[in-house]
Amino acid sequence: MSVENGFKTVTFYIDKGGSAKTTNTFNYVKDAVSTRNIKALVIDGDRSRNLTNVFGVNGDKTIADLFKSDGEDFAIYPTSDPRIDIIVGDSDFTDEGVNIRGASSPYLVLFTWYSMNYQMLSEKYDLIVIDTHNDTSIVTSNLIAVSDIVVSVTTPDGPSFTAWRNLPEFIEKVKTKARNPFTKETVVDLKLGLIANNIIFYGNNVSAPSKEFLSLVENDEHFLGLIPNRPIFVSTLLEGKSIFELVDEMPIHKQQKYQNLLAGVRGIYAKINAMLE
Numbered sequence: 506m507s508v509e510n511g512f513k514t515v516t517f518y519i520d521k522g523g524s525a526k527t528t529n530t531f532n533y534v535k536d537a538v539s540t541r542n543i544k545a546l547v548i549d550g551d552r553s554r555n556l557t558n559v560f561g562v563n564g565d566k567t568i569a570d571l572f573k574s575d576g577e578d579f580a581i582y583p584t585s586d587p588r589i590d591i592i593v594g595d596s597d598f599t600d601e602g603v604n605i606r607g608a609s610s611p612y613l614v615l616f617t618w619y620s621m622n623y624q625m626l627s628e629k630y631d632l633i634v635i636d637t638h639n640d641t642s643i644v645t646s647n648l649i650a651v652s653d654i655v656v657s658v659t660t661p662d663g664p665s666f667t668a669w670r671n672l673p674e675f676i677e678k679v680k681t682k683a684r685n686p687f688t689k690e691t692v693v694d695l696k697l698g699l700i701a702n703n704i705i706f707y708g709n710n711v712s713a714p715s716k717e718f719l720s721l722v723e724n725d726e727h728f729l730g731l732i733p734n735r736p737i738f739v740s741t742l743l744e745g746k747s748i749f750e751l752v753d754e755m756p757i758h759k760q761q762k763y764q765n766l767l768a769g770v771r772g773i774y775a776k777i778n779a780m781l782e
């Protein structure tokens with residue numbers, strides 16, 4: 506976002522379902538607030554509402570209401586984590602569901618909301634983290650338009666790689682559409698990051714398909730690192746606890762088994778944080 510902000514926005518996005526956008530949104534924000542001692546707002550921009558459910562928040566007023574009212578009517582709810590608040594998701598959060606084409610600036614609804622609430626947001630939060638649906642809709646474009654960093658989470662398969670390759674074209678489109686109505690300049694100013702998730706290991710060896718996928722992405726200038734396939738990532742969404750919290754709760758002798766995994770994921774998140782500086 507090309508405005509000097511007190512807070513930064515990190516968005517997890519790729520136009521491919523089931524690649525761990527929500528898993529990483531959740532774990533990234535949990536890690537950020539605990540290791541950096543900051544406050545964060547999360548926005549559930551996915552109509553399947555998985556992030557809202559993981560935080561266990563029931564709220565009547567949703568991201569769809571914010572969009573339907575051109576940013577006038579919104580609510581921010583606390584989560585069970587006192588350092589994290591949320592704008593909850595909505596199954597109606599689609600272009601048709603919020604009648605986005607009826608908005609005065611369809612690509613700038615969230616950007617305008619940021620501007621109108623700048624003081625409140627910068628006083629309360631250091632970080633905004635957004636989860637998205639895998640599409641190239643106008644509502645999703647709004648989420649990209651306010652981002653300082655877009656992190657794409659891929660899995661080792663062809664459709665994921667295609668989605669990553671198609672991303673620059675979508676971002677160019679958002680840049681063209683999301684223009685300040687007065688200066689005509691784009692409001693989009695973001696950096697890209699790429700995570701290779703769900704990499705399958707047999708002992709210390711990477712499986713053949715995962716190896717092939719890594720050879721395609723690991724030399725990319727945006728590559729942040731790999732995350733192995735491990736059952737603990739399934740538990741994180743099921744139990745509403747980050748991998749860091751889950752390991753913390755284990756008996757000491759079991760924690761050892763996860764140290765490399767946690768260090769690897771923290772290393773990736775630290776690179777995202779470094780990009781924010």
Ligand SMILES: Nc1ncnc2c1ncn2[C@@H]1O[C@H](COP(=O)(O)OP(=O)(O)OP(=O)(O)O)[C@@H](O)[C@H]1O
Pocket residue numbers: 521522523524525526527528529551553555637638639702703704732733734735736737738739740742
């Ligand atoms: N590294 C991993 N190892 C094992 N399971 C994983 C890993 N990452 C994610 N998963 C699991 O894969 C599934 C999809 O993850 P997640 O819901 O985060 O993806 P998503 O991109 O948000 O999906 P959607 O497109 O449905 O929103 C979940 O069940 C999650 O627990």
Ligand SMILES: [Mg+2]
Pocket residue numbers: 526527528551555636637
């Ligand atoms: Mg999701």
